[in-house]
Amino acid sequence: MICTDLREYTKRAMTLADVLTVTDLFNAASMMDIGLMDTDPEEMKTHFQTPGMDLGTDTLMIETPEGRLAAFAEVWDVREPRVRAWCWGVVHPDFRGLGLGRALVNWIEERGRWGLRRVPEGLQVSYVTNMPEINRAANQLYADCGWKWVRQSRVMQIVLNEAPLLPELPTGIEIRAVKPGEEAPVFRALQESFLDHWGVVDEPFEAYYNRMMGFVEHTKDFDYGLWLAAYEGEEVCGSALNLIYTTEDPDMGWVDVFGVRRPWRKRGLGLALLRQTFGEFYRRGKRKVGLGVDASSLTGATRLYERAGMKILRAYNVYEKEIRAGKDLTTRSIEA
Structure with missing residues (x-):
């Protein structure tokens, strides 16, 4: 009862x-x-x-x-x-x-x-939530409460029926696994790349680093061999922080954090990082790879994942509520 x-x-x-x-x-x-x-x-x-x-x-x-x-x-x-x-x-x-x-x-x-x-006074404060597109009651509730629909996020997946294509690296770029002790410059590159994502707020690197290292240290079965970074000389160009385990599907690997810095975009590096990721998962027996993405990605990430062969599994609606008006510190758009 x-x-x-x-x-x-x-x-x-x-x-x-x-x-x-x-x-x-x-x-x-x-x-x-x-x-x-x-x-x-x-x-x-x-x-x-x-x-x-x-x-x-x-x-x-x-x-x-x-x-x-x-x-x-x-x-x-x-x-x-x-x-x-x-x-x-x-x-x-x-x-x-x-x-x-x-x-x-x-x-x-x-x-x-x-x-x-x-x-601090004068700054806009906003809250964001998301929920499955198919949960109509939850979507209607937030709309009725004055939350504004702002975009969708999607879960995408590729099924690896055979060994994936080898990556074609841009000239002068190499991809290798991140080793313990090498995390800081890679996290700096990821933080920089994510400044071009909708809704992101710049924050002190120390706080970002401590939070991300806590994630690495406490994540079950974290495998440094699956955390890939692209380098041009000593410069970190981009990275894919990948996880061997997902609760929803034990046969699916997960691309948890993926980013390429601005100077190395539109050169094929993102696709190369993805293909290297797919290959690492395939060698570990994973036949599916998934990730989450902003459907209206400011950097064109959705199109990149589609070119890599990924398909949409499901969608989530994203809602935003302004708690206080003021100067907006979040990323809303980027220069072409």
Whole structure:
């Protein structure tokens, strides 16, 4: 029997002891929405230990009178200056239609207003979320709450029925695996390349480096041999940080972070990095490779992935809510 009186439900912040329960909620919702598992406890524990995240202020659990987790929200507000945060609200399928989704959105917006104290006056603060395109109720909820649809993100995949084509490297470029101790210049190159991505805010490199190294150190089965970087002499031109494991499909490798710096774009390096990545996965027995991409990528990433043979698996709608008006520090466009 489902309790329909939300006044009987309790709210609290999560702790790391709740990781398994929160993971189960995310996976139940994902199975309902897209028919796939979304995550696993180790991945979620790494996520919730991101430097700068405070579970006490950045998460909300809503539990039934019996103590069952019915809904969860988080604000991933870890980048300085804190003018832009990603957020998610998830309702367990058993408890949808009761108004819990709107309660999550209300909390997210309240959390946004609370966070203004940490942002200098005069700067715009906005929150962003995404959800499966096919979850019509969730999309309608955010639209009804005044969130603006801004774009789509997509998951793309290639099926490797045979050994992939060898990369054709631009003259003077070599691709090799990143070794422990070589991370800093590669992360500098990735951070620079991502400044041309929609919605990105420049942040101090030390903060970016610490967050990304935490990801590397805590990711299950992280394989440095799959983290590729392209070099021209000693200069890092681009990189593909790849993961051997994805929860949704054990036969699929994942391109987690991919970027090429401006001076080396439009020279075939991106395609070469992808083909090298496909080859490394193929040698490890992976017959599928996936990644996520902004469907309206300012750098043309979607077209690159299509040229490499990748196809769209599914789409997510991205919504944005302005918490405070002001000067926008995010990337919205780039020079041709």
